[in-house]
Amino acid sequence: MNHPLMPGMQALQAADWSAVGKPSAHESAQLHVLGQATYTDDIVELQGTLHAALGLSQKAHARITAMDLSAVRAARGVLAVYTAQDIPGTNDCGPIIHDDPILADGLVQYVGQPLFLVVADSHDHARRAARLAQVSYEELPAILTPQAAKAAQSYVLPPMRLARGDAAAAFATAPHSVRGQLFVGGQEQFYLEGQIAYAIPKEGQGMQVLCSTQHPSEMQHVVAHALGLHSHHVAVECRRMGGGFGGKESQSALWAAAAAIAAARLKRPVKLRADRDDDMLVTGKRHCFYYEYEVAYDDQGKILAARVDMTLRAGYSADLSGPVATRAVCHFDNAYYLSDVDIRAACGKTNTQSNTAFRGFGGPQGAIAIEYAIDEIARHLRRDALDIRLLNLYGRDGEDGRNVTPYGQVIVDNVLPELMAELEASSDYRARRLAIDAWNEASPVLKKGLALTPLKFGIAFNVTHLNQAGALVHVYVDGSVLVNHGGTEMGQGIHTKVLQVVAHELGLDLERVRITATDTSKVANTSATAASTGADLNGKAAQDAARQIRERLAAYAVKHHGGVAEEVRFFSNRIHVNGQALPFEQVVQQAYLARVQLWSDGYYATPGLSWDAKTMTGHPFSYYAYGAAVAEVVVDTLTGEWKLLRADALYDAGQSLNPAIDIGQVEGAFIQGMGWLTTEQLWWNEAGKLMTHAPSTYKIPGISDCPEDFRVQLFQNRNVEDSIHRSKAVGEPPLLLPFSVFFAIRDAVSSVAGHAVQPPLNAPATSEEILKAVMAVQAAGARPA
Template structure:
């Protein structure tokens, strides 16, 4: 990677809160000192997925020890239905339960345990209704939370009929729980003149402000929402912080006392939505060399009981169903299906990983049927540079580097050599089988809702030379505040220690967008840079006038201000002098992403400012007796443009990749036939641990500046690393194929748990038996083999 020409930007500086994290002194929402007489809140939850509430007796709840207030839908003074897109979600169930775990009421008591105990004393009489619990059932009943969407290009029927080869298939991919380390929490404090301050663990303070103000029938000026940091968000705190924020604020309004609502982990699982699971059917036509002539996708997306963000998530799945490949004839039908389960929501990637997985599964199928290396089939279908470079939604690729990036990773990972070595290994090992896959990613960066691509910031320079920054983004551990501080430090030529970023606060920067869509640094970094440059220009104008210097000769670096031929002056002395001359030392900044536009009716336009390109090569081994598997090695090459902080970015790539591995291999959500989520705690839901990380993990940056005028030519970091884990899923499929007859398709759904791998082996492997080993031996050689 090229050396950064900047003094602060481009340097691997420590995360601004790292020392607080490792010493346990970083305050989160639940750590805020509580006011005297603070009450604690809990929800009473539905025990039915779909039922009429014939009677709700809360008398035992109201008289339980410590209880000060009980809130139901009738107690809401303002809007009783809320939602980030459609206001289709009742604050509490409105006569009918829509999922098992839906809040029916909220209770405030003197202690957290008293509130939880009281909430369980409600007596509810239900009249059961028939629930819809999966997408197949919902599709059959045409139950949708939003109308179906279709995007097409070219003459697909002709392509399907005229191509020499064609086949159909189907695939299911499960959802994923965000599993942030810090659960949902809000702390509401009533103030004078109906004011309400809410400290909330949320990725979207402005939306929480709007939800609380709508619910209390107050203007936004009466509601202030603040978030210093989150212990993870991953999309789960973009929209679905609102039930906790509004319940705390409602109870605080009713009692006149501060109220904290901190969700128990089980309740958090039961109440909140996950990554959208989906079922996909496809019909693909292609040439003998693997070139795709046409493909049709049916994508059935489980949305849950309400719209939430499902429309935008499903749209992004559609947009990313091409990944890095030119599809000359394509038809994608997206069904946004209603089920009586938690309302699914944003999760890192926001539908993009699901779309990429669709086309990668199809390409892998084509390669298996043709007996070709999947990487060669991928290459044949890549977008071109000058032609074959327009997406199905009519956006032209102007920054395509997938050819060069994949070529570099193929060489650095020794893909061809390892492919031969794995074949040799599989030939002599009847039980353990290895697999290898190299998968590219093209990920669009911007909110597809164009109006959200804006940000504001405030920069204050104090007379001691220190600088305070406030912006509309939220810090959830991803290093946003660190990068924004680096940008401001670079503008003023100051060390990072001179810059402090304060808590995100709706009273400081208003009308902000969520910290999502991988745009946090892009938007807020540019807004902070704009504010810093306004202050700097005022200082330059003052210096030019006061000292008679040419403005072009005035510069800021190394804590000094250079004034042409005059002796440099320290930044501190200079700003003190400017203050005495009544020069403004603060300013607001604003940024709106240029070039983007998108027609939601036709699904065409330029929804993305630029693309991030990346690729991963994964090697796995499976035990064909048990389905147990290991990720042995992963090589990742990532196009980060010119990284603002390579160390922070490296952590994001590694973390996002492993989180994606969890989604596709171990994290299985399961509802029983009553609609109860059975995987609702760490004891029943398996996220990746340190032992799931490969012993050999190699991450490198692709040397490629962002061709768009993004902040210091950097590229986004949050979401694109996650779909790189598709390489692990397809490597597992490759390992299973080692025991299947040649050219046979390996039907593997996700997540590829040990059970699913074993079931697939049962389907494809019996024809290869009789090699002198027991298919159901009680002894697994994988652990011992891996330790040697």
């Protein structure tokens, strides 16, 4: 039935209708709440499924002189035991440099490195058997810290350097400078769902791998190489992850490859599920950073030059340390124009887990160093740190070139002056600063601190070719829509946003569109869901596919109903053409009978990107996300305990695709970043064993650590770049917002001596670290001037 519209009504309804920009629920929210969302370990096991476990090294650096696995083979339920010699293809799972064996072959380089694979009839039998191995070692010297790696010049990659201007000359003439050392610890991803892979042999040497991964295509390549096959033999599928945070970008490869090797050898399905302790012992984390820094400035606090030497704890292999170091170098400036710089980074080789991607991917580690120096400049000049930050912000076009980054990218979208002014006003920053100063004067034990810190974060992979994505959109004869794309869902809402994009493009309600599991046999050669690019890339690809179908349907509608194709509108589940409102499914059915193609592939590659790794210059980012946060804390100077009293965050999500999801991402990133900087301490003993490998010893934030007063808002903005519906990424950038918490703690500690002493506070700022800083400040403040 045709539905005519009154003149002008079509435009009005089209303008009012939208499937994007609304706070829609997560597409799996109901399944999550009901416990019906299927994760890899929930998939019904096929008959004959076996279970695997890894045997792990007990030494940090050693040669294996003997490995007796007879007791393992004889253990109850064991069907097979495999070592490096049993791998049919390549014994490697390194994502860039091939220095990361699946199973150690004669040399172990950290405590927890996999030595062999046990396959048994149950998960419990496999794990018990793995502990029966008798391994003899010839121990070798071990390097455990980035400081030790720097001293020994032990690196997994050549050190990198980015220089602009003449930092040495600027330092020589500068009236003031601050210098020092800083250590910022790493962080365990602590996804709720551990590493897991389920490998199922198929006919003709085929292998299906169901696994929890952020990078199905890389898992496909690793498994194919390990089995000595081509990529077309391997299909990798992931419907959802129970968290990833970067820990399932490259690190899921070991588990996928090991399960597939066993399945190929035994011709039976094999599941490899990591126990939490084993997971934390085996897998890499956020990189620890050791800094030596020096910053020159004038009497007003304007930065004149900066030097920093950053050493990462890369671990025993390269993994993704090179790109992490590159992003750290490119984010040392954070929100500030630095005219003359000498920025160096080195990936220290240590006998610890090979560190890897983690939300922010080196950006937070790079940016915190300049914030630490600014905090010291403010204290030296007896000024509010916010004023020093505002003074040094990037400028706009025409402001004496103060909008060009050290690596040469021109900043054209800077909204920080307006954003920070809005947050300063809405948070009552100045009044609260005065109130806190008065509180501290009257409170000898409990001290409050306040800080407002900004962020600028570049969006794109800093390896240009990774900035591409594909998608498939199928419209069925009944008018329902199925979407598949290369991004992976880890709770962040990428499927929800892509679903919204497709629904909007076709003018449909969300319930008429369905997303299927990410699958390498559907969309090939995909990039990792990482670098905050998931919705940007895959949303654009899905939009491209849906647009092609819409254009075909519009052309068909005009052919049969008149009008002009460019004036056909899709909204409210109808196709509006030549004054008529036709039900979407009606046109689809008629188009099918007329042999109109109702499915399409879509593709997107981010334009305008470039990067020269040798000179460390170029245009590596599509755009920047901005934000700022204010944190107020109280510190007990007798115990080092502290509490976050209030947090205000303002984040630039551009024209948000889904404000509810984006605000949730900001909140989650804030608390996760706060954990990194305050409670989540990784500790290796002198033998190189990670001792914080379980919830009992590794302290992530709990609900009680969230502030009672937590105010998160999205800054009203529209991306200047042609991103998906002019939105901006929200995955990684907000992790820099809790810098405000760390510097509020430092502010509280500084008040112990009337802000006359620089508190020596490293991260994580645990209660012990805070108490050490308090004692140092008290001792320095008591000395005669």
